[in-house]
Amino acid sequence: GDAHHLQLKTQVMSYSERITHCSHPLTRKLLSIMDKKKTNLCLSADLTSSQAILSIVDKVGGNVCMVKTHVDIVEDFSQDFVQKLVQLSEKHDFMIFEDRKFGDIGHTVQQQYKGGMYKIADWADIVTTHVVPGSGVVRGLKEVGLSRQRGCVLVAEMSSTGTLAKGDYSKAAVRIAHENKDFVIGFICQSNLTKDPDLIHMTPGVRLDVSGDALGQQYISPSSAIRDLHTDIIIVGRGILTADNPVAMAEQYQESGYHAYQELLT
């Protein structure tokens, strides 16, 4: 009701005001991009051809604050591809977010993060990790990423049916984030988990037009994600990628998400 809305409103800072309360350089950079470009939209560029990814990212790069990748579904991955992606991130001013969802012991994730074919730590500003292994997974990633000015985002909640990331599990994610604030810059989540301005809330499963898929994904609208779940960033994949006009659709998501943010401020 109105009282609840009023209460939420009092907690909302504008992106520019929030920057003054933030200490992590990546959080500050992200909020600065969001403020300047008037967008809280992250494109989930889940395509399997490097050329298709670079093409859509170049087209909608001006509409987004982040581009999220699943580099391990790209059929023709090369270091040239990720270098071109980095060039596009500089051209359009967005951050690169590899959604690796690490989930192993610290010793293993270090190698998965910096090594192999992908060398994720070399090009991804931000990576996701599960916290199911305990805090060692974050400490392992941090040893690789901190000196490279990288950050990570903890999967605290998920958008899929029957997820086990809830309750005490999500609380543990918040605790691990607070204990590792030099490296953790936020959460993948479906609700607001902390008032700490340094910790960005990012919500997947956002879509204007449908309510689910056949494998348990559940969707919510951009305005509901920002206004009702009180998230900071909406992550949109298939809603844009499968549209007849992806560029027009990206603009629509950008406007919808940013309008909801503005409404929270007024």
Add this chain to the structure above:
Amino acid sequence: GDAHHLQLKTQVMSYSERITHCSHPLTRKLLSIMDKKKTNLCLSADLTSSQAILSIVDKVGGNVCMVKTHVDIVEDFSQDFVQKLVQLSEKHDFMIFEDRKFGDIGHTVQQQYKGGMYKIADWADIVTTHVVPGSGVVRGLKEVGLSRQRGCVLVAEMSSTGTLAKGDYSKAAVRIAHENKDFVIGFICQSNLTKDPDLIHMTPGVRLDVSGDALGQQYISPSSAIRDLHTDIIIVGRGILTADNPVAMAEQYQESGYHAYQELLT
């Protein structure tokens, strides 16, 4: 005490007897290998060069029932590498187990499993998955793997300090396994989770000589894993890979694990 040991003993079947109670072809194949080769040892071949992996696997292939890979730490990955690994699995009669620890929604893990550079479904008999996304992750993998006669193993517990895979989380993993027995053949775990003969228990963090690492990994001995935790398969990585004589060490782990199994039978 003796009463507890007696109780455990009555639950233990020999590998050959257990096969007669199993329905899943992969479980039957695995138990048949364990029986024939007298081994419950899985080598975790966590090396970063394909030549180094193929070399150690060819040397200790006779001592193991499975070889576990982290293909995404291999610096010079190629389809030629995995084809050679498949040839070694036929030469030495072991199963290939890619420890991918999937952790995304069903739609995404399908692409990660069959696509990208690795095409894991083409060469890995078995993969691991986290269950934190809910059962959709297993249903997604199953749609790819079932027609290829593949199987998956659920991460029900972990060996790292502070893991969140415990209690209700582990119980949910057991439930998801029982609901998907056409595709799930067991667990990564630190304890015995079910008496169902089709579900194989596999335990990492096994090592003869040390008790932990700097990033929260906790080790137990082979005999303790088999006798006290009542697991079926011991997964050994650094204990063999970093030994002065890895082949002699693999034999020692094989004997230690198999001896503990024999003691349970008598």
